[in-house]
Amino acid sequence: MNSHLISKYNVPGPRYTSYPTVPYWNQTPPSPEQWKDAMKKSFIKTNSEKGISIYIHLPFCESLCTYCGCNTRITVNHKVETVYINAVLKEWAMYVELFQSAPNIHEIHLGGGTPTFFSPQNLKLLIEGIISKGNVIKNASFSFEAHPNNTTKEHLETLYALGFRRLSLGIQDFEPKVQEIVNRIQSYEKVKEVTQQARETGFDSINYDLIYGLPLQTKQSIMLTIEKVIELKPDRIAFYSYAHIPWLKPGQRKFTEADLPADALKRELYETGRILLENAGYKEIGMDHFALETDSLYKAAMNKTLHRSFMGYTDSNTELLIGLGVSAISDTWNGFAQNAKKVEDYYALLEKEQLPVVKGHLLNAEDLIVRRHILNLICNGETSWQNPWSKSVAVYYALERLQEMQQDGLVEIEPFHLKVTEAGKPFIRNVCMAFDARLWKNIPKTKIFSNTI
Secondary structure (H helix, E strand, O other): OOHHHHHHHOOEOOOOOOOOOHHHOOOOOOOHHHHHHHHHHHHHHHOOOOOEEEEEEEOEEOOOOOOOOOOOEEOOOOOHHHHHHHHHHHHHHHHHHHHOOOOEEEEEEEEEOOHHHOOHHHHHHHHHHHHOOOEEEEEEEEEEEEOHHHOOHHHHHHHHHOOOOEEEEEEEOOOHHHHHHOOOOOOHHHHHHHHHHHHHHOOOEEEEEEEEOOOOOOHHHHHHHHHHHHHHOOOEEEEEEOOOOOOOOHHHHHOOHHHOOOHHHHHHHHHHHHHHHHHOOOEEEOOOEEEOOOOHHHHHHHHOOOEEEOOEEEOOOOOOEEEEOOOOEEEOOOEEEEEOOOHHHHHHHHHOOOOOEEEEEEOOHHHHHHHHHHHHHHHHOEEEOOOHHHOOHHHHHHHHHOHHHHHOOOEEEEOOEEEEOOOOHHHHHHHHHHHOHHHHHOOOOOOOOOEOO
16 A cells, blocks of 8 residues: 555544544533433334334443453452443333333344453343333344453353344454453454354354554564454454554553554555455455455445444444443434443432433534435445435535545545545545534544544
8 A cells, every 4th residue: 555645644533433423512412301302203203114223331341451442340340230230221211211112122232341241141131121121123133242251151142042143252363462462362262162152052143353553463463363363254354443542541551652553554454454354255344344245244235225333334224223321322313412431420310310311412404414425435435415415515625625535546526426446445534534524613633533544
């Protein structure tokens, strides 16, 4: 890859799990009444036809992975499990009461933290409590994230019996010295064991999370990791760029920028992994994702039904996503709301019989247009603005900003249509930034995002 382009475009930028991105949500969040109204309207509009998605954040981990950018609580005290589950179920009951009708559950995802920190029995208690107040629709999609070291056969069998069919294992890297510096140590043998047990149990989609750009990574170590991954043949792979944000995540100060691969090498790590994966039959999807042709994520990409939410890329699109637990974000399509980030604050709001929402954003007309264009770009690599819903001043400003990227061969601009070229794929976040009206109206004076490449 052209090192000049990497140097030119490797600037701080959002990851676009939402638009507007969280730092650009309105300073004044929606009132509790406004948020409830937005939730109820979205539920009435979509529940019968599409159903709803549920994301449950389980924040506890027994040790801190120093690369991690997630909201976690480190503890070895497993007595926290029952208290937390009861709080999540109370929050869920408040939403069901608001809806005054049984939700049709299309999707459940358990994220963290480490969901398999919780015992199989407590996870059963949690999921049964969720689905007891709703209807699980046909072809529902249930998935969970797991740490290979504490995922037991009982975890797999319990969750499978509850309807889970997708599993995501956090691998990150198989090189011992990289595992040591980021405090994420698990053996190839353990990953292989959990993968085999999941397949024997009946899971039909297994994802591995990998990260490039970690401290002490080399081209050789990435090749070693990818070769081991290919041996185990997961159905999906998320090959993420490491986000170095020590000003937000102090655990990342265990190492310094000097330990990280330089810009050009970091991108070479991704390209090395990409070539190995594609030679093994994986197809690149969206940003930083790969799937076998037999996997539903690949089929969604081919059908242009791929969707991206706070849960990552999904093969279905429910407009209403309810986030339960600390720091979880809900999405009504027209609005976002995030729960309290501290466990104690989350509990305190629920004890007051209040939804634990502390910040949010109601999208205006321009937000909705820009959101759709950014989703089109990160899911399909292209977008159009011929239809009335798609036209905005923000689009025309974006086209002006993209002239240089067009000259560099990264995008193709035609009347009412924009396509990211093959050479432009590594820079897709930069393309999205051109559309980001809120970012351009208030360019940050300090670094709040990781670099784009």
